[in-house]
Amino acid sequence: MRNSFARIWGQLTESMLFLPTAVLLIILIFDFFFIPGFFSNLRLQDGHLYGSLIDILVHGSPTMILAMGMTLVIATGGVDLSVGAVIAISSSVAAIMINPTIVGMNLTDPRLFINNPQYTWMPLWLVFVVPLIIATLCGLWNGMLVSYWRIQPMVATLVLMIAGRGIAQLITNAIQIIIFNDTFAFVGNGYILFPFALYVAVAVFIGAWLLTWRTSIGLFVQSVGINYRSSFYSGINERRVKLFAYSFCGFCAGIAGLIIASNIRTSDANQIGMYTELDAILSVVIGGTLLGAGGRFSLMGSAIGALVLQATLTSMLSFGVPASAITAVKAVVVVAVILLYAEQTQSFLRGIGKVSVRQEAAR
Amino acid sequence: MPDPDRDIVVMTGIDKSFPGVHALQNVNFSLARGEIHALVGENGAGKSTLVKVLTGADRADKGTIVIDGLTVSPRSPLHAQELGISTVYQEVNLCPNLTVAENLLIGRQPTHLGLAIDWKTVNARAREYLKQLDLDIDVTQPLGSYSVAIQQMAAIARALVISNAKALILDEPTSSLTALETAQLFSVMRKLKADGIAVVFITHFLEQVYEVSDRVTVLRNGSLVGTYQTAALPRLELIRLMLGRTIADLDDMTAHKIESSHNIAVDSLLEADDLGLSNSVEGFDLSLHAGEVVGIAGLLGSGRTEVANLLFGIDKPDSGTMTMDHTPVKNFSPAASIARGVALCPEDRKVEGIVADLSVRENIILAMQAGQGWFKRIGTREQYQIADRYIKLLSISTPSADQKVKNLSGGNQQKVILARWLAANPRLLILDEPTRGIDVGTKADIQKLVLSLAEEGKSCVFISSELDEVLRTSHRIIVMRDRAKVSEFSGEVDEKGIMQAIAGSAS
Numbered sequence A: 001m002r003n004s005f006a007r008i009w010g011q012l013t014e015s016m017l018f019l020p021t022a023v024l025l026i027i028l029i030f031d032f033f034f035i036p037g038f039f040s041n042l043r044l045q046d047g048h049l050y051g052s053l054i055d056i057l058v059h060g061s062p063t064m065i066l067a068m069g070m071t072l073v074i075a076t077g078g079v080d081l082s083v084g085a086v087i088a089i090s091s092s093v094a095a096i097m098i099n100p101t102i103v104g105m106n107l108t109d110p111r112l113f114i115n116n117p118q119y120t121w122m123p124l125w126l127v128f129v130v131p132l133i134i135a136t137l138c139g140l141w142n143g144m145l146v147s148y149w150r151i152q153p154m155v156a157t158l159v160l161m162i163a164g165r166g167i168a169q170l171i172t173n174a175i176q177i178i179i180f181n182d183t184f185a186f187v188g189n190g191y192i193l194f195p196f197a198l199y200v201a202v203a204v205f206i207g208a209w210l211l212t213w214r215t216s217i218g219l220f221v222q223s224v225g226i227n228y229r230s231s232f233y234s235g236i237n238e239r240r241v242k243l244f245a246y247s248f249c250g251f252c253a254g255i256a257g258l259i260i261a262s263n264i265r266t267s268d269a270n271q272i273g274m275y276t277e278l279d280a281i282l283s284v285v286i287g288g289t290l291l292g293a294g295g296r297f298s299l300m301g302s303a304i305g306a307l308v309l310q311a312t313l314t315s316m317l318s319f320g321v322p323a324s325a326i327t328a329v330k331a332v333v334v335v336a337v338i339l340l341y342a343e344q345t346q347s348f349l350r351g352i353g354k355v356s357v358r359q360e361a362a363r
Numbered sequence B: 001m002p003d004p005d006r007d008i009v010v011m012t013g014i015d016k017s018f019p020g021v022h023a024l025q026n027v028n029f030s031l032a033r034g035e036i037h038a039l040v041g042e043n044g045a046g047k048s049t050l051v052k053v054l055t056g057a058d059r060a061d062k063g064t065i066v067i068d069g070l071t072v073s074p075r076s077p078l079h080a081q082e083l084g085i086s087t088v089y090q091e092v093n094l095c096p097n098l099t100v101a102e103n104l105l106i107g108r109q110p111t112h113l114g115l116a117i118d119w120k121t122v123n124a125r126a127r128e129y130l131k132q133l134d135l136d137i138d139v140t141q142p143l144g145s146y147s148v149a150i151q152q153m154a155a156i157a158r159a160l161v162i163s164n165a166k167a168l169i170l171d172e173p174t175s176s177l178t179a180l181e182t183a184q185l186f187s188v189m190r191k192l193k194a195d196g197i198a199v200v201f202i203t204h205f206l207e208q209v210y211e212v213s214d215r216v217t218v219l220r221n222g223s224l225v226g227t228y229q230t231a232a233l234p235r236l237e238l239i240r241l242m243l244g245r246t247i248a249d250l251d252d253m254t255a256h257k258i259e260s261s262h263n264i265a266v267d268s269l270l271e272a273d274d275l276g277l278s279n280s281v282e283g284f285d286l287s288l289h290a291g292e293v294v295g296i297a298g299l300l301g302s303g304r305t306e307v308a309n310l311l312f313g314i315d316k317p318d319s320g321t322m323t324m325d326h327t328p329v330k331n332f333s334p335a336a337s338i339a340r341g342v343a344l345c346p347e348d349r350k351v352e353g354i355v356a357d358l359s360v361r362e363n364i365i366l367a368m369q370a371g372q373g374w375f376k377r378i379g380t381r382e383q384y385q386i387a388d389r390y391i392k393l394l395s396i397s398t399p400s401a402d403q404k405v406k407n408l409s410g411g412n413q414q415k416v417i418l419a420r421w422l423a424a425n426p427r428l429l430i431l432d433e434p435t436r437g438i439d440v441g442t443k444a445d446i447q448k449l450v451l452s453l454a455e456e457g458k459s460c461v462f463i464s465s466e467l468d469e470v471l472r473t474s475h476r477i478i479v480m481r482d483r484a485k486v487s488e489f490s491g492e493v494d495e496k497g498i499m500q501a502i503a504g505s506a507s
Helices: A002-014 A018-034 A052-075 A083-098 A124-148 A153-172 A182-189 A196-213 A217-226 A228-233 A238-264 A276-286 A299-319 A323-340 A343-362 B047-054 B077-082 B100-105 B119-132 B148-163 B179-194 B206-212 B235-243 B252-263 B304-312 B334-340 B349-353 B360-372 B380-393 B410-423 B440-455 B467-473 B495-503
Strands: A043-045 A048-050 B007-018 B021-032 B036-040 B062-067 B070-072 B085-088 B167-171 B198-202 B215-220 B223-229 B268-277 B281-289 B293-297 B319-324 B342-345 B428-432 B459-463 B476-481 B484-490
Touching (some): A002 A018, A002 A343, A018 A276, A018 A323, A052 A196, A052 A276, A052 A299, A083 A153, A083 A238, A083 A276, A182 A196, A196 A217, A217 A238, A217 B360, A228 A238, A228 B349, A276 A323, A299 A323, B007 B047, B021 B047, B021 B198, B036 B047, B036 B179, B085 B148, B100 B119, B100 B148, B148 B179, B179 B198, B179 B206, B198 B206, B215 B235, B223 B235, B235 B495, B281 B476, B281 B484, B304 B428, B304 B459, B334 B342, B334 B360, B342 B410, B360 B380, B360 B410, B410 B428, B410 B440, B440 B467, B467 B495, B476 B495, B484 B495
Parallel strands (some): B036 B215, B167 B198, B293 B459, B293 B476, B342 B428
Antiparallel strands (some): A043 A048, B007 B021, B007 B062, B062 B070, B215 B223, B268 B281
16 A cells, blocks of 8 residues: 555656646645635636636746747757747737838828727738747747857847847837737637637647657757757757757747737737746746756646746735735745755655655564 | 885775776786886776776775875875875866966965965966976966967976875876977976876877886776886787787687678678868778678777768768769768668767667667658657667666666667667668777677678678777778778788787887
8 A cells, every 4th residue: 555655656756747736736725725715716707717717827828838939949958038029029010910000101091090999901810920930930040049050049049039129119110009909809818718818828738749749859859958969970950959949939939929919909019028038937947847958848847837937926916915026926936946846855755755665664 | 016115106906896887807006106107008998997096086996005105095186186196187177367377376375474465476486386397488478378288287387386296197198289299298207207206197199108108007998907117018019918809719709700701792882982081080992891890990099980970971071982872972961871871889878879868768769760850750659669679689688668778887878879770770880889888798799799780781880999809790800090091901810910000010
């Protein structure tokens, strides 16, 4: 009996998903006891689900999407600091394609630049596709710098992190563009029982999983991250693998940008997606992929990591922590989580199983 | 016989094991005051382990170390320094952005009243120390502005100053020096010798052994071969000692080899014509045939690995041509080579071979998967089948195919890499030092495997530091020296001729 506990416990603690899941559960248990109505405010209204749990899922979606791309980049041994700026670019491009008037385009019909919820300058499908292509190209640029020019990932992506917002402001003429189009706004605000953004996040997760594990890309990404020389000797085109990872990361940032812009119905090149790169990196780290070293990665872990961050934020707000102090409290939580990942804690956790075996043997 | 008046260091019965490797077996070593003592042996012979044990970087499992008449066991390089043993490594570990004087006196600068550093005295003392080595340079310049040779001498001076060293270990000091700089270093070494300091000189260059050393100790496969007076040891004999060729080991594999030599294809699989790369290896001609094992012999640094890297497309040649199946090869890269059916089992297992954090299964299918591309994934069940087949075929000892390869012993890791290349099903398999650092039993397994692969009609290139291994497995032998192909032997084993070709002189 105890022996099987030890075995299952051993397998559990070995799994990459153990710690992120445990942390998420701890936060939810805290919420259950200390925040009245955190679970019971879940309700169905007009065919839509509402409640704190749903808030976590919907607000965590953009970070979850970013974390998918970031996971692959970090697994190759790199990092992408530019995703926030890419969000700004993709949302600005989308906004300008819906409502270009504000930038001084000489459109004669005055109806066009007022709040017509049906109006869009370019066909809507282009409004979705073009920003994603541009975002992917941004990622491709990062990948070029890292893999072909051999620039350190942190420096290479810092370039776009700084330049990206400038580019976004050039696109929008540094003006906040309000988005009136209802169809576009549905992506970030709409509901089909669950918030629509959540479906997008789940689709990106499934897509990323299929793309990495139904092909050999996942294996190659890990192999390149662990030992790029061995990978090169084994015939893996290490540069192309990195190029792919960064491009995919840009693509994910593009999707996140569309969701965020749609959610707040505005594109503010200066502010949108600010610091999201740090949330994305943190999600991946909480998910168990090693920052800096790369190697083994878990998309599921990163997704749970993003939920941990969002659950912390939502819980703090519900708990009544003043908005101004939120970041400080978040930092404390993050430090506590990272401490859980320290080697000492890990061996302590594994030890729990072994102790029970020893007790069994002693009997 | 050890003599405390004569010997500054006496090491007796030193034994050291690492997981999977018996690095030193019952090695005796003594170092006399005022001698230059060369330490030679091929890679994996145990030179560096012996030095590490002496300098406290590793602890011996067994054996005693007597330094200056006292039985000690150095705990750390710092402790060894206090005992009077200093080491200067190939890469100088000083601070290139500080001045020469600062580097020499860092941490022990003379001061004015214990406050400000007395720079005048610092510089004067530094000049004085260097003058003892007959070196007259501007000590206020950054160390990095001087050549590697000068930096090395500064490191030697620091070792002498700091620890008042009685014995100095120079680990491959000449590998990045020009002839002139080497001569300069040798005059410093002779000066130290005249001052009664013992110098251990580790090198791969045999001419230098003869030029400067008084005695030479030869290690092979972690065992002591012997210590000899350099002047009394013919060069050919030294190479024989290093490579460990003895007539007695010719066993049944020879018969096996002769038998298998009948099915060597007449038509060539790969032809290299004056293939070369400047600063790497001079142009060489080579033709490889199906069913044949071609051995490449030569000392370390003779160009063996460079040949392998060209054939596999790690490096792109800048002269000559290569044809495979009579078609000129244009695309030089590992991926293109794998597509052509060429595989290379690289020399440095840790850096170029294993992917440590991946499982045995993933390591085995890696090259095969790379050959199939990104989108034709080998199914998980098939991956297990392939992995299990090679685990059985090569008797890789691992609890399961899911074990991370970093948890395996060196020999088993080597087998995993072999399995990776066998799984890719190449027509030409290049093995660069496939038996380095692994135990004798596994070595024999791998040698037999190479012959049976040839029998199956594969073409093999076998590179090894151990001549007997090359002789035993190869139908034809290429000898490399000084980064050029010097000769080719086929048919009857001409051991003496091969050794002479390796040594480069008939002395």
